[in-house]
Amino acid sequence: MLAADDDILARAEDWRKAGKGVAIATVTETWGSAPRPVGSHLVIDDEGHFLGSVSGGCVEGEVVTEAMDVIADGKARTLEFGVQDETAWRAGLSCGGRIRVYVEKVV
């Protein structure tokens, strides 16, 4: 977990220093069998590029969309997802889990 997160936060810093708008999403709480542990990061730039993972794939799309709003208005927000729909099941992820994700802008 930590080794993988290395590059992610370093990349967020690089992106911001290169003048891009950047948001960091962090898993702050999980219930049930959530696929990624608390503390996992996803970093997003203002063009929708992203790196890392908060769920193993099934909610990243929504987090990226929300992150674009966070970059635009600068307001941090907390998102909650149930990782239990059919799509998640098909992707082979654990069912029944829920995660809470904190999305903040790098300023």
Next chain:
Amino acid sequence: MRLELLSILNVERAARRACVLVTDIKSGEQRLVKGAEIAADPLAEQLDSALRMAKSATIEVAGRQVFLTVQVPPVRIVAIGAVHITQALAPMARLAGFDLTIIDPRTAFATPERFPDCALIAEWPQNVLPDFAPDRYTAIACFTHDPKIDDPALEAALSAECFYVGALGSRKTHGKRVERLKEKGFSELQIARIRAPIGLDIGAVSPQEIAVSVLSEIILALRKKPLRDSGAAA
């Protein structure tokens, strides 16, 4: 997050130093607490516990949700001696998520054939360890039984803040080792940090079983005892 905090976070990680980012979820207020500053922090107890478990977590402080982003360097194990026990330890350490380096100057022992896919250094510990810079997230375990090889590594481990120092050998062998280290000027308190005979007492007989007992002892030292205290004992 302020870019400045993100930069410090990245610098601390690159330097293999622990730190915790404290975020008030509601207000977005943030501060970064470096490992060395934790004892003096108002949240000392919670931060210390989060650090020891190496787990980020949401906690409640005076009715407010606070998120702790915990950053702890990967734990390294240095095994001195490319011996039978180390051959068993290598895959076990890898499975348990530790970063293992094996050091043994005897080129007949330290061969890639005996240690496939391992970080293996056929050098004297005293030549390698200064660059390796053992720290409080490093465990050093000596297995050669040969004072020429084990002692320099033990001296380096005791001079650093390694959370675990272990040495193979009977009580008698260890008694002689203690005398040698005393002559080198190490205090009794420092020498007492060496776990000898090495490994948890699970009645291990085979090299594989001894590897289990050593790995267990390393995990115990890492998780059950505050790293800060092992540092303070140095």
